[in-house]
Amino acid sequence: MSARLPLRLFASHTAVAVVGALVAYLTVRLLAPHLFDQRMGMMSDDMPGMGPATGAQVHAAFRTALDTALLVGTLAGVGAAGVLAAVATRRLLRPLDAVRTATRRIAAGRYDGDVPLPTEPELAALATDVNTLAHALADTEARRTRLLGEVAHEMRTPLTALDGYVEGLIDGVFTASPDTLASLSEELRRLHRLADDLSSLSRAQEQRLDLHLVDTDLTDLARRAAARLTPQFDDAHLTLTVDADPVVPVHADPDRITQVLTNLLGNALLATSAGGTVTVTARGSGSRGEVVVTDTGVGLAGQDIERVFERFYRAPGQPRRSAGSGVGLTIARGIARGHGGDVTASSPGRGQGASFTLVLPLRPPS
Incomplete structure (x- = not known):
């Protein structure tokens, strides 16, 4: 498994420093004695009649040899460290260059071609x-x-x-x-x-819904929506029942939530034949409140359960007795998610009815 990037960066910097110091040390160690001997020989040649060199002369010769060796060693160490740093930098920048190329391609509207995955996890x-x-x-x-x-x-x-x-x-x-x-x-x-x-x-x-959030009762909203559509259910010879907790407190936009409930009830009305039943259940459970609209209508196949929330999608066999635009469920889910909730669907299968559930966070107790 590849090392993490911070560790690799630390190791590379350490390697650069160690290599530079090692090259400098070896250069000084190998060059200083030779330069010192050379300097002492030059002093003997310059003063053939003099005896052994004095301490000051030896000190001066040593210092000159050491300075020269240190200069050469430092230059050699810097050169070696620079080469190693360039190699390490190039290895690091290669995948970053690939990412930059990909982002420029994306900005130009071309989304094909994946960035190759480098070995570094980050x-x-x-x-x-x-x-x-x-x-x-x-x-x-x-x-x-x-x-x-x-x-x-x-x-x-x-x-x-x-x-x-x-x-x-x-x-x-x-x-x-x-x-x-x-x-x-x-x-x-x-x-x-x-x-x-x-x-x-x-x-x-685009999450730009204009929501006017207030403390409200989800049970009351469900009962009002059902009462408003009761005449249409009666005309279609359908039984509409409401089974709800006394109070399900939520912090929501009543008009928008009513729009969602009206859409769910309207879809159930269209999907259920005369003599069928539509049940509205409102409950509070844990940290969420939910309204479930269950019908005994045409139902949904497994592959249609999520697709019904797509724009303009109509499940095969669904009646089209409405002048609706086909985006009602898409809007309903968007409104619910704008409240921090969701709208989901479930069905045992075609011909066996369906359930649509509106879920919202419960209002925390004051």
């Missing part, structure tokens, strides 16, 4: 993070491109209908009767709802 972790970022940006770009196509597809139907009505009015095929104008108004409302939903979706996914 640099390998950095390269892994850059690769993860590139993959996430590539996925985001793919989803953005897909969103444009999905929005164009969703807008095509009402625009085609509007174009047909307008051409019919121009050609005299249709008359400007209340029924024709009502059809035009319905298609325009559908486009308006799509625009509003896309705006909410954008804010939810």
Whole structure:
């Protein structure tokens, strides 16, 4: 297993210092005696008639030889340390250069090609993070491109209908009767709802929701949402029941949470045939409160449980009796996550009903 980067840096710096000192020592050790002998010989040649050198002369010769040896040894040590430091630096910068190249490529909009993983664990972790970022940006770009196509597809139907009505009015095929104008108004409302939903979706996914958080009761919000939709359930010949704790205190935006609950109840209404049952359960458990909307409707296959939260996704076999834009669950999950909670789905299988659960953190006791 490779050593950690701090240890490797410490070892490399220590090696540079040791090599420099060793080269300097060996140079002085090998060169100083020779220079000293050479200096003493020069003094004897300069003064052939004199006797043995005095102490001052020996001291001067030794100092001169030592200074020269130290100068040469220091230069040799610095040179050797510089070479070793350059090698160590190059080895360290090579993976960093690869990361820099990858980040420039990502900034230019090219997300292909992973950064090779170096042997150092810290640099390998950095390269892994850059690769993860590139993959996430590539996925985001793919989803953005897909969103444009999905929005164009969703807008095509009402625009085609509007174009047909307008051409019919121009050609005299249709008359400007209340029924024709009502059809035009319905298609325009559908486009308006799509625009509003896309705006909410954008804010939810970018965590820019305008939340007005207050202390509220999740049970009360669930009961109010169910009461508001009770006439529609009665018209569809469905049984709507509410089973809730007396109080489930949360700190949330009541309007936004009501929007989530209304969406879950509306989906259950559309997914359940006449004679079926939809049950709303509100409970507080541990540190979280939850509202579960359970229906006896068409259910979900295992591969659809998460996909139903994708934009414009409709599970195979799901009835399309609504003029909705197909992003309601995506927005609902975004709102819940903006509160620190979530919306999840579960189902035993197709034809066996489904449950959607809104989870929010409980309000801490004051």
